[in-house]
Amino acid sequence: MVLIQAVIDGILVGTTYALIGIGFTLIFGVMHKLNLAFAAASIAGAFVSLIAWQHFQAMPVPVIFAVAAVAAGALGYVIYLTCFRFIPLKSPLATLMATVGMLIFLEEVVTHISDGKAQNFPGMVPDERWILGPIDLRVDYVLVFAISLIAMLLLLAVLYRTRLGIATRAVAQQPVAAQLCGISLDRTNAATFVMSGVLGGLAGAMIGSSAELLSNLLPLQLTVKGLIVTVIGGLGSIPGAIVAGLLVGAVEKGVETWNVLARDLCVMLLVFVFLVVKPAGIFGKLNVRD
Amino acid sequence: MKKSALFLGAAAIALAGFGTAPATAQERTIKIAGFGAKTGPVRSFGVNSEAAMVAAAEEINKKGGIKLADGTMAKVVVTFDDDRCQAEDGINIVRRLASGDTLIAVGPTCSNVAEPLFGILQKKVGDDKDSGLRFPIFTDVAVKGGLAKISEWAFRNTPNEPLLYDALFKYLREKQPGLKTIMGGKEGDFAHSKAGWDLVMKVAAPKYGFEVVGEVEWKLTDTTFTTQVRELKAKNPDVIAIAAHPFTLCGVVKEMSRQGVKPKLIIGLTSSSSMETMEGCARQVEGAIIPTTFAPVNDEAKRVAALIAKHKGSADLHSTAAWENMMILKEVIEKAGITGKPETLAADRKKVRDGLAALKETQGLLGVTKRTEDREAIKPFVFVTAKGGNWVVTYDPTKPN
Numbered sequence: 001m002v003l004i005q006a007v008i009d010g011i012l013v014g015t016t017y018a019l020i021g022i023g024f025t026l027i028f029g030v031m032h033k034l035n036l037a038f039a040a041a042s043i044a045g046a047f048v049s050l051i052a053w054q055h056f057q058a059m060p061v062p063v064i065f066a067v068a069a070v071a072a073g074a075l076g077y078v079i080y081l082t083c084f085r086f087i088p089l090k091s092p093l094a095t096l097m098a099t100v101g102m103l104i105f106l107e108e109v110v111t112h113i114s115d116g117k118a119q120n121f122p123g124m125v126p127d128e129r130w131i132l133g134p135i136d137l138r139v140d141y142v143l144v145f146a147i148s149l150i151a152m153l154l155l156l157a158v159l160y161r162t163r164l165g166i167a168t169r170a171v172a173q174q175p176v177a178a179q180l181c182g183i184s185l186d187r188t189n190a191a192t193f194v195m196s197g198v199l200g201g202l203a204g205a206m207i208g209s210s211a212e213l214l215s216n217l218l219p220l221q222l223t224v225k226g227l228i229v230t231v232i233g234g235l236g237s238i239p240g241a242i243v244a245g246l247l248v249g250a251v252e253k254g255v256e257t258w259n260v261l262a263r264d265l266c267v268m269l270l271v272f273v274f275l276v277v278k279p280a281g282i283f284g285k286l287n288v289r290d
Numbered sequence: 291m292k293k294s295a296l297f298l299g300a301a302a303i304a305l306a307g308f309g310t311a312p313a314t315a316q317e318r319t320i321k322i323a324g325f326g327a328k329t330g331p332v333r334s335f336g337v338n339s340e341a342a343m344v345a346a347a348e349e350i351n352k353k354g355g356i357k358l359a360d361g362t363m364a365k366v367v368v369t370f371d372d373d374r375c376q377a378e379d380g381i382n383i384v385r386r387l388a389s390g391d392t393l394i395a396v397g398p399t400c401s402n403v404a405e406p407l408f409g410i411l412q413k414k415v416g417d418d419k420d421s422g423l424r425f426p427i428f429t430d431v432a433v434k435g436g437l438a439k440i441s442e443w444a445f446r447n448t449p450n451e452p453l454l455y456d457a458l459f460k461y462l463r464e465k466q467p468g469l470k471t472i473m474g475g476k477e478g479d480f481a482h483s484k485a486g487w488d489l490v491m492k493v494a495a496p497k498y499g500f501e502v503v504g505e506v507e508w509k510l511t512d513t514t515f516t517t518q519v520r521e522l523k524a525k526n527p528d529v530i531a532i533a534a535h536p537f538t539l540c541g542v543v544k545e546m547s548r549q550g551v552k553p554k555l556i557i558g559l560t561s562s563s564s565m566e567t568m569e570g571c572a573r574q575v576e577g578a579i580i581p582t583t584f585a586p587v588n589d590e591a592k593r594v595a596a597l598i599a600k601h602k603g604s605a606d607l608h609s610t611a612a613w614e615n616m617m618i619l620k621e622v623i624e625k626a627g628i629t630g631k632p633e634t635l636a637a638d639r640k641k642v643r644d645g646l647a648a649l650k651e652t653q654g655l656l657g658v659t660k661r662t663e664d665r666e667a668i669k670p671f672v673f674v675t676a677k678g679g680n681w682v683v684t685y686d687p688t689k690p691n
Binding site (some may be wrong): 002005006009013111115116117118120126127128129136138141207210211212213215217218221253256257260261263 | 330331337507508511513517518547566571
């Protein structure tokens, strides 16, 4: 029962990993580039919302989440401008290194803002629990799961039901043909960064809210988690990122019941297994772009 | 007119130069280097230590500095390096300091840095076959027990946790005889935290009749603790001892609050008796008790706390140890009769080492600290309890009842 309970907790929390993974995968899908500053921007967005909350304590949690999402979206656009827009995309390492630099920069900014200490972050429904027989659910985890699910559905709706989504998918599949059809690569790429930033900011705020603490150590941890989720799910695959996020969350919490110190080891082992057995990830395809 | 003005200006600058140059050349300095974690989860310890060292140096320099063997007064210069709580960084910093003109180093923050670092120092003084560094280190923060015995160049002014927790459990047995069972929680990947439970609390508690019913662990940077707290809840102990630093301590007590885990008493690790804990989780930690070697209980302690605060640091058991170290070093340097000249640097370091080794007791902010044969400290202590967002002294052994 302890294991089942832990796995349920892991799946609920895993949705935030999924959101982070989606952010990585969305950008990779469209530009075929990794944005390593994505998780740092997500946490930086959450820190912006924290500052807002510190100034306006009466601010309700949904507004705090919205501020985080908007701030991280704006940061996503800044990252696009500074690390991609004016950097030669033909050089595979140039954008990667630029985003590494941005990751370090954002991490430092967050460290200075927080004075290197974990900061109190408002909880959604502190101390609320649902007891379903032997299962004890934290209500905020359930809310995290629900909000993440809604965010993912909205993203899919944008991608499959709007002109922006069509443009994004067109650029992801055939950038030259998309351009010939009059789609602006620059605008579409920028919109992708903003969209992924909004998701990341939401995830960052929910992570802070469920821990009731926001730490300057999160950017690096989440970057690693996001990359793991992206690799396991398959680079460029949104459904893959969702499933992989839940899987990583469940494995982490499950292993914790056995040995906390073996947790990260087991997750890395999982990545290794996928790289050997299914290198394209759960839903990814090798050479998806012709 | 223009030419004469230029000439006058040049002359004034030249005269000013002549006036100050000899004084600058004669001014001698004593370099004391601090090092510790200024990044990562225990960053606040390094920040606080630096503030305390700078405040102490300011106070020493205001009173004229340190008197050298020839009667010259030398100013104290403090530097502080960030070792990120990483052993390799700490070792690199100390190797660099030892090859420069630093007399002695104060640090590090983390026991996992101190342990390998002390290993690169010469083990026994005078052993010419040992090529280890001959450079004195006077630790202010790294607490894990018995580390100074690794090298005769290593000294510590850190709490003796086995004694502190022994006294705490004895006190609890007398004052709260109804407490029977205890469960521990620790940061499994952090030396001080792990040793704080495994080698200190878990050993001391049964001596006073507490039954250890289990233990849980997590990592230093973890943010979710649902699984661990569920285990604590299932065992329902009277006492939960959390051998963790403020960041995860707050995460755990918040999760305990969510899951409705209400032990009769929470015991904390010495390092958590800081304002960082209060800023993070004052409500959830209310009533927790911690033994500590610093609390602002007298005028001098209050004055020093204010001076450290002026330098944007917080006075706690670790940062005030850094202050004490600076004051102890001033006395030792003056007594040892060092010259503070580059050509005698190696001899000066040896004299400081010998001076520290000869100490039998030192004056601390809470009273007299006894020095042991293996270069450790036995510091006076108090028990503090979290009350209304502050740490309040609930027991002072020098003032029974």
